Amino acid sequence: MNSAFESFFQEHMSVGAPFLGASDDYAQAKKVIFGAPMDWTVSFRPGSRFGPGSVRDVSEGLEEYSPYQDKELAAVPFFDAGNLLLPFGNVNRSLELIKECTALIVRDGKIPLMLGGEHLVSWPAIEAVLAVHPDLVLLHFDAHLDLRTDYFGQAFSHASVIRRLFDRDSKIRVYQFGIRSGERAEWAFARERTKLFPFEVFAPLKHVLPEIQGAPVYLTLDIDVVDPAFAPGTGTPEPGGITSTELLESILLLKEVNLVGADIVEVAPEYDLSRRTPFLAAKILRELLLF
Amino acid sequence: MNSAFESFFQEHMSVGAPFLGASDDYAQAKKVIFGAPMDWTVSFRPGSRFGPGSVRDVSEGLEEYSPYQDKELAAVPFFDAGNLLLPFGNVNRSLELIKECTALIVRDGKIPLMLGGEHLVSWPAIEAVLAVHPDLVLLHFDAHLDLRTDYFGQAFSHASVIRRLFDRDSKIRVYQFGIRSGERAEWAFARERTKLFPFEVFAPLKHVLPEIQGAPVYLTLDIDVVDPAFAPGTGTPEPGGITSTELLESILLLKEVNLVGADIVEVAPEYDLSRRTPFLAAKILRELLLF
Amino acid sequence: MNSAFESFFQEHMSVGAPFLGASDDYAQAKKVIFGAPMDWTVSFRPGSRFGPGSVRDVSEGLEEYSPYQDKELAAVPFFDAGNLLLPFGNVNRSLELIKECTALIVRDGKIPLMLGGEHLVSWPAIEAVLAVHPDLVLLHFDAHLDLRTDYFGQAFSHASVIRRLFDRDSKIRVYQFGIRSGERAEWAFARERTKLFPFEVFAPLKHVLPEIQGAPVYLTLDIDVVDPAFAPGTGTPEPGGITSTELLESILLLKEVNLVGADIVEVAPEYDLSRRTPFLAAKILRELLLF
Amino acid sequence: MNSAFESFFQEHMSVGAPFLGASDDYAQAKKVIFGAPMDWTVSFRPGSRFGPGSVRDVSEGLEEYSPYQDKELAAVPFFDAGNLLLPFGNVNRSLELIKECTALIVRDGKIPLMLGGEHLVSWPAIEAVLAVHPDLVLLHFDAHLDLRTDYFGQAFSHASVIRRLFDRDSKIRVYQFGIRSGERAEWAFARERTKLFPFEVFAPLKHVLPEIQGAPVYLTLDIDVVDPAFAPGTGTPEPGGITSTELLESILLLKEVNLVGADIVEVAPEYDLSRRTPFLAAKILRELLLF
Amino acid sequence: MNSAFESFFQEHMSVGAPFLGASDDYAQAKKVIFGAPMDWTVSFRPGSRFGPGSVRDVSEGLEEYSPYQDKELAAVPFFDAGNLLLPFGNVNRSLELIKECTALIVRDGKIPLMLGGEHLVSWPAIEAVLAVHPDLVLLHFDAHLDLRTDYFGQAFSHASVIRRLFDRDSKIRVYQFGIRSGERAEWAFARERTKLFPFEVFAPLKHVLPEIQGAPVYLTLDIDVVDPAFAPGTGTPEPGGITSTELLESILLLKEVNLVGADIVEVAPEYDLSRRTPFLAAKILRELLLF
């Protein structure tokens, strides 16, 4: 490591067993994984702080080869930077650190792949990517709209992460897929301001692919877009979601787009004895790495 | 409260945190939720006594607004009466109390929405509704036929709840959906005496809707009609069931009918770390409240 | 019991509560259930040693009557021989005992139905059946190819069980269904040497039925062919699998074939609070018994 | 088997894997184990129906040799009759069956060792022993007095099991040890009518041994006499109990007395991942068998 | 309710099922229970937000009568105000609300009994009590010193709660009992500034009782002072603690002192299947109520 990321890395990251197949050469990496183990604004059930670790743990149960793409991780240079050391309970400082980490990776011409943590961690990461790609297209897979103006009086929470992006740039291009929950006001906002595709992901995503072709794309994936049958390890298990197969197939559609960043959030492994939730996240991450 | 229900309520109900959005005005309520936390005739695994509490607990993770119906609970006056205080192990007295509670709610012109408890609790509730609506149509969503003449010599058990209704009125109109388990004799009885639609719910329910139009309808929903992938928190996890999405869509079909009562039974939260089973029950209950 | 199996049974089996509806007459039985509770070569998470016991335990929650086949277990003479007493950690001796047990059952003209244990237990069982039916067709339902030449230097492990069969007979007819994971080299081997049908089971199985008509058929069913939503109690919960309904329907297709043996492996109940994984295995076993 | 117990056994018992070291010769047995898997009057948390099975399951983790007594089970002829098939939810019939089972064992001159189930199962067992030994001394180890006149209006429940014995014979000699919970009225009753030793077991038991020497003694052991740190698998985990070591040492004191029957109740294994609760019960049972 | 507390209560508290035996008359109450379900600065494992609810839930498994004090709750007028509605992730506002709530209760001449939540919730509560009782004696039962100047740069966290009190009043009288963990600097600080009694509670507490006689006393009880064998449901299970019996006996010593407030914190029920941790907290609370 020879970039500014190096000193940040020394000071702010804790390193453990890396994701399956990760290289230890940051310089050569095209993509960089990092964890943002924050869950302090969560309202219902905490535990997503354990998400990044669990995704790496179960990755050893996966194969490096993907039959979906006929490719294997050995051929893909990526780096796993470990987890950010975030100050427990300090929302502002945590968001700053996530933003700085993402910005440094982007500055080095690499693609950040963040593992949450609660959904609020996506906000600073997307902000950092927006700074470089102001014409960003945001793909938002989620059960919830996350468009509240505030939550119990708090502007910054997992329930407002997408709304906060509109504070900065009211023209931001947001596509929402798989949504099945929100307040009346959020639905009204979404109908006006985002491209909203409730309940489904694959079909509408396929439909809109042509219009986002070429644009820089960021994917923010709340694992609860998947039905809790397939991803029980999450804070708010909203029934009526898509299958893990539909998610996999939707992710594979993104091979065609210009992906400049992505995150997978809200994996809370303690609620899933089988570990299929982190396993699904790890499999999605493998496919994203193989693009 | 100014009806006979009031004194019953004071003596026989234990009150805790109510269901999301409940009003505290019984008089104005159109619908009344109550819990029947009984599981003493259960043969395989007990625990449905914790069902009503768990459904209320997780309801705070839901939104009051339903995107399925574009309505919200704030606009619907309903009361949550808490749980019946049932004498542990005394089947007869428990059934009497459930019947009395249901009868009082019905007498006040309100719609009872009961949370079980094992399926046997549906029997006294339906009896109370039948007393007022002798032409009742019963919609029965379940994995099991529940048509045994007896179970280990017991006439009153969760395995005989539908059969007991025929003892009183051999002409009762019962529609059974999603069934995938029963003794040979039960299947024979069903083929003769009920309208039986095994394995599926949505398509056959849509098909029969015209013929039940106008009639008073009671829905008894055993959560195990749903596949245990989607509702693992139940006593007898019979594979091969419908998805939670199919259940939601089936419930929404009932907006059109004259629903005079309903129950959701056999939620046993201890077997479901993710809590998606009570979450599903709570979501179904929200939709029923919004009709 | 009057065959050589009898003395083997006295020495090497531990007997507990038998599977639902089992007869205690070995001589009259057409099918014989036994457990092979071995999990010592498992790489990711052990626990399939508890599989056979859990399948029998939950079988009492099933009905003896199958609405899928309109038949009941009472009409089918089968014997449950209990579990093999395997020497913990001794792979070779364990495989010998499994082979001997299977061979004795086959020699008596009966159909062996083995409950695993890890997938490696299938190898000796299939070898024993191949000794009598050299023209055997092997149907392999699994998430994984299990075609490694070795695993961490070990020739005999759950990851190589199908590959080992080719060591003996390079012409063995293997059909693989539902596969979604493997190393690049395994996929290459499969494309050349087996009939490979990734991701799906029902449609391709129906398609190939005519070509296996009449041949002796052995089914080796790794429960992880099913998506972990439906079968979370297994060592390696690979997302993107089939539903339990698709598995049931696929099994029912086999009524038509000449089934000479079968096994259900990799049920690890500790990871499944709801017990729907052993419940699914028990239901599949009931259907196989009813053929 | 050639006694009246035999036909009872055929009709009313379900047999599974027996307790470690059990003989299959009823006639020669001096002691007979049986399970009473009833939990239908339980108020707080059900699950003791799984107690007997779990105690047998874990017994294979014990050694047959006791270093406490320098004896081994091989030298002791005892029979394990399996579990009573009790009609779920039918309290009266269940109690009758337990009484009949116990009476038959006692009539054959053997010592009944019953595994519960909830504490109410002790009542019919003790009644059956009292019929033969009217001068019985009852040793009651428990966290709770179980002396309520009724519980939510029910005369027969786990909370009244000791009180019911006084209904029949107001002079019954009851010694209570380790008690730390009860209503004011129960404490008042105990202070007048029983020999009450709150909080402790070993010291007071040692103290009273001389006065019960020679008398026929029945031990009813509610596992919650032990602190929930040592026995977490029970319905009502009352803190402040004795250690498992104190229980073991207390049990060993009973080698000297004329034990004519015993039971171990309220083991509810689902609340104890480690299984140390059934393990403790199994160890106590081994020591009782070795007397 | 007629005090300023009433309007605070309406706006900031969520009400559920109250603690065993609670009266609904705030005016007559001598003691007031409330919950502070905050866990956002927790470093190791979150979940103490579920503490207050779990303590109330299990309280129905306790008796109202205490054999330790020969008194019952019916004779003690106390009010359960429910839980504070705290803004998730907002530390400052949460601490303000706790302080305000405590201050209002104290102003009405009542004794606050707070259920946490992480230990940081004690800081504002103690501050509010100190405002009225500047000569307060603080009794601190804990495994950890909680004397860090900061934690990962945060001044306000569970690890600094006692240290923060010294910021305000360097002469505050703090007695620490049962301590067995801390940084070197914390131990140095403690040896100089507090009365420190490591590893034990009962004996040293008994020893110091005379010197605190008459002074206003506040007890802050971190449940992890108890060994995790007895209280496994907590974030940081530090071995080597006291028994639950020693804690009970220590609490009973406080009957003699002038207790003006108390809290029980760090109960995290999700890590304790047996629920003995909230059960212990509930039992301690019962004894405190009975003083």
Next chain:
Amino acid sequence: MNSAFESFFQEHMSVGAPFLGASDDYAQAKKVIFGAPMDWTVSFRPGSRFGPGSVRDVSEGLEEYSPYQDKELAAVPFFDAGNLLLPFGNVNRSLELIKECTALIVRDGKIPLMLGGEHLVSWPAIEAVLAVHPDLVLLHFDAHLDLRTDYFGQAFSHASVIRRLFDRDSKIRVYQFGIRSGERAEWAFARERTKLFPFEVFAPLKHVLPEIQGAPVYLTLDIDVVDPAFAPGTGTPEPGGITSTELLESILLLKEVNLVGADIVEVAPEYDLSRRTPFLAAKILRELLLF
């Protein structure tokens, strides 16, 4: 790293997050931690393969400072080499790798501290130490004697680990503490050939300290020597053990001896939701590191 250990390390170890306070300088280290995650000969319940990882995970919940020794880890140079990559199910090769790893550490003049894994892993480690210290004194803390000649016909299993040492050197000095289980033959062997101290650890250890003064000492600690109340996360939860406090105090006695190696085995974290078992192991390891 510049020794032969280096190349072994590169080939055979998997590295993850190290133990609290570990240095990354092997050369300077006095003590070396490594994990032997093997559980393939386990008879009752597997899962100790997850022991080493869990001990490291929870170590971050400990402090680096020990109040028992008034020392901190920062002052102690030790290295954490990660876990051995063992071939699943291959007992012989696994034991060879453990022996080689231990031998290399010992050859470099460092003290090996091994984390198991099942108890069989101690055998090769002790063999490697014996090769250098033929006058070794072995301290064995355990619930079980582990002196079987064989187990189900296997000479090498967790049940024979101490017996195997006598095969090589019938004069080996073995002290056994805390034992409370074994076959009659094992007890007989122990009474003749080892110094046996059943049930207790601290008092007898203190007693024998003078006679082992100066000799090279190896400690093999099976965590089940502790009562399962304090260490539930283990395969065979034998009640009647010592407290975690007694274990801690016993360990501290060893400060005085010439410790040349140690291991902590049989931690199986899956059976302990609270994680107090790996926490205890980590605390013991911290104290051993601080000597």
